[in-house]
Amino acid sequence: MTKRDQNEVLFERAQKTIPGGVNSPVRAFRQVGGTPRFISKAKGPYFWDAENKRYIDLIMSWGPMIAGHANPEVVEAVQKAAETSFSYGAPTEGEIELAERICALVPSIEQVRMVSSGTEATMSALRLARGYTNRDLIIKFEGCYHGHADSLLVKAGSGLLTFADSTQNAPSSGGVPQDLVKHTLVLPYNDVEAIEAVFKKQGNEIAAVILEPIAGNMNLIKPSAEFLKALRDLTSQYGSVLIYDEVMTGFRVALGGAQSLQGIVPDLTCLGKVMGGGMPMAAFGGKKEIMSKLAPLGNVYQAGTLSGNPVAVAAGLKTLEIVSRAGFYECLSAQTEKLMLGLKQGADKSGIPFAVDSVGGMFGFYFADAVPSTYEAVTKTNIDAFKKFFHLMLDEGVYLAPSAYEAGFTSIAHDDAVLQAIIDAAEKSFPQLR
DSSP, X not given: OOOOOHHHHHHHHHHHHSGGGSSSGGGGOTTTOSOOOOEEEEEBTEEEETTOOEEEESSGGGTTOTTOBTXXXXXXXXHHHHTTOSOOSSOOHHHHHHHHHHXXXXXXXXXXXXXXXXHHHHHHHHHHHHHHHTOOEEEEETTOXXXXXXXXXXXXXXXXXGTTOGGXXXXXXXXXXXXXXXXXXXXXXXXXXXXXXXXXHHGGGEEEEEEOXXXXXXXXXXXXXXXXXXXXXXXXXXXXXXXXXXXXTBTTTBTTHHHHHHTOOOSEEEEOGGGGTTSSOEEEEEOHHHHTTBTTXXXXXXXXXXXXXXXXXXXXHHHHHHHXXXXXXXXXXXXXXXXXXXXXXXXXXXXXXXXXXXXXXXXXXXXXXXXXXXXXXXXXXOHHHHHHHHHHHHHTTEEOOSSTTSOEEOOTTOOHHHHHXXXXXXXXXXXXXX
């Protein structure tokens, strides 16, 4: 009798007690097909599945593991913290140290509040912006994901004329009332004319604009300088709050986040992933004038039993110490660029239309002739080719994001030998796409 693949066994078992068999939708392999891999352990740039097959990991827990899996220094810090208890429900000195470190690394953040997830950070930042401005409307951009809070799960009506008409919006998830999404306007990413038109029409009603300063949830899409300038200028002019969602990009693309690369000073910033070193940890912060509206000082309520969890704080502090060392981001960026160049050369050899982009330890590749700049352009890339490539690479022991709409991530543990193994796998895979 042929022994069944243990990943299939576990997936079948999981579906009986967990909706879809997974605790986050993209893990289910729905876009690419097949059986998700159930991970048993990870170390450095690798993880192993239930069959004990080793994969080179190119999602790195969707960003947090920038220092590599089970980094010995981070593990030691976590073990030491865990010995004194996992949670107190009372303040600790470690929370102050982490807040001070974040404020020092990201100068736009004068004060910061710890939370436990990126969704919690963005949800709280938006509530704070509304409380600060006494306005209801918020603007988000097509293709950007800011967590699963109700007011952010919105898709816009079609056609540019509807972008300034929130009544044309529809929930993009069941369970979200129309009454909530009517307060959210959805505009196309990188469209300066659209943002100018909306502010001209409704600027005095807009509480906040929230964006991924480098989008990672429609693959990797960079904003234009003109787009960012328009956002900063218009929000300042109309008294709206500019929120940078750096849950993904914070400490991932640069020590000071995307804002340090772009020269933009947002009013509020949301952080997560890297700042927790892989533990459930996130934060939002910004101008003291705005942050002072939070309870217990102000009337905007936000709370969390596990906020500032001491074990997560320890992991975050040690991770931020590691990434602050001289040359860390120069090395990480160079390795990521080297990987993208190798993949591009492999595709070119096989005559496969293929474009690449990267910033810091984030990357994107697209089965297209050029790097897209909007969500619509991403949808027009060759998604079928991506699906085939994903499985070919998986067979070769390389784990890519199981969706053409997700950015990829490297770590400082992805050395030249690891990169060459990825490139070799790609060079075997590309000819099979012709």
